[in-house]
Amino acid sequence: VFAQQLQGQLLSSFANQITQAIFGPNAQTSGTFSYGSTSISFVTIGNEVNITIDTSGSITTITVPATP
Numbered sequence: 001v002f003a004q005q006l007q008g009q010l011l012s013s014f015a016n017q018i019t020q021a022i023f024g025p026n027a028q029t030s031g032t033f034s035y036g037s038t039s040i041s042f043v044t045i046g047n048e049v050n051i052t053i054d055t056s057g058s059i060t061t062i063t064v065p066a067t068p
Contacts, residue, residue, distance in 0.1 A: 022049055
């Protein structure tokens with residue numbers, strides 16, 4: 001149970017770092033983050049942010065508005 005709670009907190013922190021990099025006050029136009037076997041990259045193009053999540057070769061692409 002403790003390990004699951006710790007992993008949840010780490011993933012939450014990881015997600016927060018990515019969200020701040022994309023939408024925060026010092027937002028970046030692109031970047032890449034890695035956590036274990038997961039790599040998340042993003043690029044802002046116009047009014048959209050393209051996010052690519054690569055988990056051991058399984059790739060998911062998400063497009064969201066550049067402003068939350």
